[in-house]
Amino acid sequence: MAHLGSRRQRALALPVGLALTATLGFLPGAAASAAPLDGSDAPVAVDTTGPKLSYVVNTKGGHGASASVKRAIAKAGGTVVKAYDQIGVIVVHSQNPDFGKQIRKAKGVASAGATRTSPLTPVGITEEGTTQKLSAAGAAKAKEAAAPGQEPLEANQWDIRAIGADKAAKVNDGSSKVTVGVIDTGVDDTHPDLAPNFSKSQSANCVGGVADSSEGAWRPYTDGSDHGTHVAGTIAAPRNGLGVAGVAPGVKLAGIKVSEPGTSLFFTEAVVCGFVWAAEHDIDVTNNSYYVDPWMFNCKDDPDQKALLDALTRATKYAERKGALNVAAAGNSNFDLSADEILDDSSPNDSTPGDRIIDPSECLDVPTQLPGVMTVTATGDKNVKSYYSSYGYGVADVAAPGGDKWQIPATPDANGRVLSTVLDGGYGYKQGTSMATPHVAGVAALLKSAHPKATPAQLQRLLKKQADNPGCPSHVYDAAGNWVEATTCEGGKNYNGYYGSGVVDALDAVKK
Numbered sequence: 001m002a003h004l005g006s007r008r009q010r011a012l013a014l015p016v017g018l019a020l021t022a023t024l025g026f027l028p029g030a031a032a033s034a035a036p037l038d039g040s041d042a043p044v045a046v047d048t049t050g051p052k053l054s055y056v057v058n059t060k061g062g063h064g065a066s067a068s069v070k071r072a073i074a075k076a077g078g079t080v081v082k083a084y085d086q087i088g089v090i091v092v093h094s095q096n097p098d099f100g101k102q103i104r105k106a107k108g109v110a111s112a113g114a115t116r117t118s119p120l121t122p123v124g125i126t127e128e129g130t131t132q133k134l135s136a137a138g139a140a141k142a143k144e145a146a147a148p149g150q151e152p153l154e155a156n157q158w159d160i161r162a163i164g165a166d167k168a169a170k171v172n173d174g175s176s177k178v179t180v181g182v183i184d185t186g187v188d189d190t191h192p193d194l195a196p197n198f199s200k201s202q203s204a205n206c207v208g209g210v211a212d213s214s215e216g217a218w219r220p221y222t223d224g225s226d227h228g229t230h231v232a233g234t235i236a237a238p239r240n241g242l243g244v245a246g247v248a249p250g251v252k253l254a255g256i257k258v259s260e261p262g263t264s265l266f267f268t269e270a271v272v273c274g275f276v277w278a279a280e281h282d283i284d285v286t287n288n289s290y291y292v293d294p295w296m297f298n299c300k301d302d303p304d305q306k307a308l309l310d311a312l313t314r315a316t317k318y319a320e321r322k323g324a325l326n327v328a329a330a331g332n333s334n335f336d337l338s339a340d341e342i343l344d345d346s347s348p349n350d351s352t353p354g355d356r357i358i359d360p361s362e363c364l365d366v367p368t369q370l371p372g373v374m375t376v377t378a379t380g381d382k383n384v385k386s387y388y389s390s391y392g393y394g395v396a397d398v399a400a401p402g403g404d405k406w407q408i409p410a411t412p413d414a415n416g417r418v419l420s421t422v423l424d425g426g427y428g429y430k431q432g433t434s435m436a437t438p439h440v441a442g443v444a445a446l447l448k449s450a451h452p453k454a455t456p457a458q459l460q461r462l463l464k465k466q467a468d469n470p471g472c473p474s475h476v477y478d479a480a481g482n483w484v485e486a487t488t489c490e491g492g493k494n495y496n497g498y499y500g501s502g503v504v505d506a507l508d509a510v511k512k
Contacts, residue, residue: 046077050097051119054081054209054269056311057103057112059088065108066090072106081269082210084276087314091209091269093120100304113307115268116294117348131226131422132415132429139427141412151237151245153427156419158381158409159234159401163439164507165247168446169239172510174250175449180235180441181283181324183274184228184290185264186220187255191229191421193243194253197236202254202281207261209269211277218255225264226422228255230430231289233421234438235445243427244420247442247506251449254283258290265293265350268308271367275315279322284448285459286319287441288328288367289434294348297363305363312366320372325448325456327440328368329433330377330390334479336488337365337375337392338497360392369395374460377498378402378436381409381416384473385489385498387481389433393490393497397460398467400439400504403431406477443504450510466509467502469493 057073059065066085073080077096084090088110096102103112134142134153145155150166160166179202186205189198205217220228236253237246256277258270271292278286292298292312298305316326335342337360344363345355360369368375374397378389385391386404403417413419417429440463447462448454454462472489490497 046075046096047098048077048095050095052093052095053099054115054120054267055092055094055099055103055112056115056268056272056307057090057092058110058307058310058314059090060108060110061088069106069108072109073103076102076106078103081208082273084272084315087276087318089272089311089314091272104303111303111307111310113304115308117351131230132417133422134419134427134429138413145412151239151241151243153244153419156411156413156415157244158411159403159418159439160245160247162381162383162401163247163443163504165442166245168506168510169245169249171507172446172450173239174236174248174446175452176250176252177452178248178284178445178448179252179254179282180248180285180287180445181254181256181278182228182232182235182287183256183258183271183278184231184287185225185259186218186228186257187232187253188219188229188423189255190219191233191425193237193240193421194229194232196238196240197249197251197253199252199254202252202283203256204277205257206270206273206277207257207259209273211273218257220257220423221261223262225259226428227264227289227434228257230420230422230428231287231434231438234418234435235287235442237421247439248445248449251445254281266290267294268292268311272311272315275319275326278324279319283319283324285441285444286324286326287438288326288373289432289437290329291331291368292366294350296344296347296349297342297358297360297365299358299363301362309364309366313370316367316370316373320456323456325374325444325459326367326372327374327376327437327444329437330368330375330392330396331365332388332432333390334388335360335390335392336497337369337390337395338490339392372456374398374440374463375500376400376433376437376440377500378404378431378433379499379503380404380407380477382407383470383503384476385486386431387477387479388431389436391488391497396497396500398440398463398501398504399499400436400443402433402436403429404477405431406481440504443506443509446506446509462509463504464501466505466512467500468505469496469499469502472496472498
């Protein structure tokens with residue numbers, strides 16, 4: 001979802017100034033009358049001629065409150081799509097342009113807001129650049145260089161060796177009782193290097209906010225992204241004599257698809273569904289290599305964005321209470337997330353973006369800055385922060401290999417990106433904090449395998465304790481490939497803004 005000069009790469013790019021009526025049209029409807037939301041008898045006109053938008057309505061708690069709010073939703077011209085009463089979040093569709101304003105006045109409503117700025121149609125992902133497919137010649141070269149006991153393409157996996165995952169596999173390759181949920185663009189479970197570890201019963205499609213667990217629903221769309229499939233391979237591709245090796249090759253994978261058809265956009269209703277699904281299907285770790293669209297940062301003083309923050313916070317905390325550790329990518333804009341100000345020039349990314357100056361302590365990158373979620377920064381082969389990786393003192397938790405095209409490893413392909421599974425049974429290179437996050441999710445799965453009773457909070461502490469912190473580097477690569485002085489790193493060898501508590505260590509995870 002990121003490229004240089006913007007927060008993250010987006011598959012959907014709308015021209016500046018494009019009007020909603022020109023692109024998607026207004027959906028037909030008629031004005032209706034309804035009782036006012038305060039319960040008085042005087043009818044009020046409800047306009048239902050606007051574009052059809054999706055909303056989240058967060059109740060003040062309790063099933064009774066939820067029932068009264070549902071009645072208020074109907075009066076305001078809304079239709080309940082899904083009610084997550086367990087967290088007090090209701091997904092709603094409405095063509096009333098004033099639905100948000102009206103429902104926020106209803107008794108029992110804590111917050112409410114639109115999840116997007118353009119109409120529903122019949123992603124933001126944290127990779128930097130596009131996939132580089134592994135060629136047949138490249139695969140042959142890697143196989144020739146493979147050492148005894150290595151997977152055929154493992155010679156090109158500098159990232160696995162960087163965190164000791166190859167050595168860890170000889171001690172403990174992870175338990176099949178542990179499952180990592182890949183909340184993403186979908187996972188291709190037909191890939192021969194993923195199928196052995198894939199758990200269909202724990203997988204679903206959450207697009208639109210309602211879980212669909214029918215056969216194959218979790219797979220990428222026909223014209224969809226390979227992002228989730230690449231992430232899954234890094235976590236748990238088995239050591240089966242095929243292709244690559246994952247960090248935790250013995251654990252299970254679940255695919256939870258949350259990206260819109262034809263795009264790489266992740267909207268709140270789908271992500272809320274994803275976390276609730278994970279919470280209720282025995283997922284131990286969730287991998288979140290994206291940010292929730294359409295706002296790169298969600299500001300607490302904006303009623304719509306506050307509602308999205310509230311809903312997502314409830315969902316992530318619910319998953320955590322049910323035993324899931326949530327890990328998320330820091331992003332690829334080289335932002336200091338602990339700065340006083342950041343220029344956000346790409347929001348909203350589903351319509352017409354504009355420039356705004358935000359305070360990242362009040363306007364959060366979600367899910368990575370939500371309470372309890374681990375924030376992951378990226379490193380390259382030289383073990384220094386990747387040129388694109390966002391960071392921040394007090395924000396970064398741990399770091400992991402995400403790749404850096406300027407940090408060239410001594411591998412057959414000499415490719416500084418991360419090699420993993422892609423669509424059509426293939427393999428390819430990607431770089432980004434998207435690629436760093438699954439390394440952390442894999443190490444967390446190894447820790448959960450070694451400590452099956454560990455809570456998410458305990459897993460966080462173990463991850464931080466066993467991470468190896470190189471301290472602030474003297475130099476890093478910039479976006480142009482120049483080796484420049486690292487002037488933006490704060491902190492020391494115990495903790496700093498580039499690496500948090502350090503780069504995760506898979507070998508220590510299974511030995512200690």
